[in-house]
Amino acid sequence: MRTFDFTPFTRSAIGFDHLFELLNSQASESTENYPPYDIVRTGEDTFRINLAVAGFAPSDINIMAQQNLLVVSGRKTEQEKTEYLYQGISARAFERRFNLADYVEVENAAFENGLLQLNLARKVPEAMKPRRIEINAAIPLNEKRLGSIKAA
Template sequence: MRTNFDFTPYRRSTVGFDRLFDLLETGMRGDAPADGYPPFDIVKEGEDSYHITLAVAGFAPNEIEIVAQQNQLTVSGKRADDGDKGEYLHRGIATRAFERRFQLADFIEVGNARFENGLLSIELKRVVPEAMKPRKIEIGGGNPANDRIEGPKTEAKAA
């Protein structure tokens, strides 16, 4: 079975879809992180609102950084050195550094972030600009001859 797909013919006949094809190719190559840490949920709360919840047990809010840039949300965490407060017999709480990236659709804006009980929640909302929303065009009435746009008038020369 063929596992790779060539998007070249589609790239030649489309304009402005480069990012979409790049995402499809990246997903097919499996460039996404394989370990799945930290685990997360994505919830659709309404027609245009979402939130992402990451389980970041063992981290403090000041050890986590959230960056929204263009159509990408990056959440990274690096735990401060705890100074070997004792000898661990078992270390089951993963506190290793992480970076989790989320590709956002057009017009998705990142809102507030909350940290409660080891869970980081990030609110997202789709905000479509007025220029991109459909608008109704009124049909005017009247005499079509009077509705024409007139250009500059030129006078005919008599010979």
């Protein structure tokens, strides 16, 4: 697969190597589209991923959250051989990877009516949030200089 050359941007963008690698990897990923999914914004800092996993039981699905990565995989447990006349509901194994922004965490997961729902929230630590710095009234700069000159 063809990748884009980010060299001109990397000269002045320090610490963004991961972002450029992420963009290149997204371009080179296969066009696998199973299982289908939706990503929904449910609030300013909350999201939901809905995966259509019909035919799977909750015990057949594994959810692994790592830093900046969410991996959802499914594998059917072996059952007795069934003779299908037509099989339209896929039961093949899958693995879906979702790249998460910094401070996005999986809050919980639910399984209902063949949909796996993953609720995510961005939880920025207080130390990382922007804060307003108050300006204190101080001695004017000219008076400060005069005071140091008189003391000398």
